[in-house]
Amino acid sequence: MGFNFNQTKTQKTFKTSITNHFMKETTLKEIANTLGISITTVSKALKNYPDVSEKTRQAVLDLAKDLHYTPNSFAVNLRTKESKTIGLIIPEVMHHFFSNVINAIIDEAEKNGYLVIILQSNESIELEKKQVELLINKRVDGIIMSLSNESNFDEHIKEIINRKIPFVMFDKISKLANCSKVLIDDQKAAMSATQHLIDKGCKKIAHIRGPLNPQNAIDRYIGYKKTLDKNQIPYDPTLVYTCENVTFQEGLDFAKQIIEEHPDVDGVFAVTDLVAVGVLSYFNDHKIKVPQQVAVIGFSNWFMSQVLTPKLSTVDQPSHEMGVASFHLLLEEMNAHKENIAFAPKTLILETNIIERDSSRKS
């Protein structure tokens, strides 16, 4: 009867091994059958459980190696309920700041055994909602995100938090969201940048700000305004120009507009380097001397800004550190989540500092 039983099992095995296009993947079952032991023992042997004899363990290890056994991650995911994959949503991959962050997150994640799925919102809240949904359905272990210009503490963000999915926001965050955050003090940084121009002797400073919605554009604008106040420079709203898409072209266009509307402007603080580079480009082409006539300072310390003539002064925004910090906060939360330990969201504010280069070196 024992024999009969065995035979039945063997038949089953054959029946199951459907021939298809997939390269026959080695499974625990195959190893078990070959060695005439149970699947459990094979599993345990591979994971160094103590209750497997040295002899059996070796046999399993050897055969597993021979057959290039790799655990089926789909099955492991299902059992363990985690996929060692995180999701990252950013406005756009091609932006220098974000590529830096991506770079950091991918590397840091990998070092810690995680893979990263990247999605872009293209600054659209609709797309962003879709991306969040995709990641939730995918059941990633955690999500790192920088908001699009259109988003705030909207439904999709609440959904992530409600579902208790480990979640970190960086750079473009929503103040209302109760989750971990990694950011810089944009107001303070903008104050330093504006003060820098004033210290260099600028008396009439224009500000090319970012869109009206995102928090960091607001904060930079406030920083600019506060610093004028502090230095008893009257605030003139016509000196503030608002970008819609924060592009090189907008920098170019606003530079033209600034010079036409305020020929006596002697300083420009742009919300980000790309825009500042547009400004520089216009000034270059129109023989407006930088920094002699107009000093310019950007924001975020893009690699390219030190390559231009004149080299652009800027605020150093630690993109790489932001990526690393974001991942580590997420990791902490994912670990707590797994152990079913309550996790109190943390906010990390990273330091920035002014990098003085030619575009503001007046003295």
Add this chain to the structure above:
Amino acid sequence: MGFNFNQTKTQKTFKTSITNHFMKETTLKEIANTLGISITTVSKALKNYPDVSEKTRQAVLDLAKDLHYTPNSFAVNLRTKESKTIGLIIPEVMHHFFSNVINAIIDEAEKNGYLVIILQSNESIELEKKQVELLINKRVDGIIMSLSNESNFDEHIKEIINRKIPFVMFDKISKLANCSKVLIDDQKAAMSATQHLIDKGCKKIAHIRGPLNPQNAIDRYIGYKKTLDKNQIPYDPTLVYTCENVTFQEGLDFAKQIIEEHPDVDGVFAVTDLVAVGVLSYFNDHKIKVPQQVAVIGFSNWFMSQVLTPKLSTVDQPSHEMGVASFHLLLEEMNAHKENIAFAPKTLILETNIIERDSSRKS
């Protein structure tokens, strides 16, 4: 007895519902139990199978919506043996060319229901091998890849092909690999670039080439050399400078070296824009007139190259199209693979063309 049986099942269900930190995810079982129908029916209702009555279907749909049901992708993956996820390995995210490609691939993949896991090799073959292994273990449905400078048709590439994992290489490919490829005709493009300089009157052209191993650096170099031949310009090996890391700094350094070693050089063809920008930067700082004294042409049409003064002439490399094409080739192969249909690898060669800007506008 039937009753007894049912009771047993119910108990089982309770026993299984372990209370843990995970938000109680709705399952088919839960819906089935609530409605008093079988799991299969629920599954079928949700997938619009014809053999479910309209009444039942509605009930299921409604409840599923109420409970925010989302299929457990881990289970679906295990059953269907696919994860609707592809892997992308590139040398580095931060490179402008690659961010463009990534951008295209992510968007295109998403439109077709796929998510993208991105990994970087950092130009190291060791890392690249590790990344490939990670993706294979992850059991992605397909892999898109651009080789690191150190890699060729090495073991890890063979492994992908042997395992019959749908696979597309782009840009930095290995000629020996029998897989789909998306690339440009680097030799031809380099010939056009060199010819362009010659047409502009250059007689002594230096070439800053890429590393010795990657195919596209080799091809661009050959294109350069062939074009000299064709124009009866003697080839002088001391006019060829070899980058190790293809950086801005190398452009800067080689520009210096070129001027020192060959003061009469009147043209420079750089393997990529970033290097060309380094060259321009050095020339700018040392009052070497571009293009009057030396004309410069780059490669790949980086966005920044039109922002500099002088604006850089370059070869337009269709990065976005490469991304789109790569994904679609992969998709074709993945579909064939799924249907167990043989798939013959395809090679796509995309068009390039010269973009003349100030840095070579001699006449």
Add this chain to the structure above:
DNA sequence: AAAGTTAAAATAATCGCTAAAGCATTGAAA
């Protein structure tokens, strides 16, 4: 020699979903 330990392996229950095959019920064709 009976009872108690321990070591090593096997069984079974899941994870959540899919899909082939089976089984009632009902209306229509013969």
Add this chain to the structure above:
DNA sequence: TTTCAATGCTTTAGCGATTATTTTAACTTT
């Protein structure tokens, strides 16, 4: 009335791994 076939569900059998629980065999102890 009997037989067929459609309709609407359920059963059953996995996918490949993990892990709690049992079983078996071997070895001590007294």
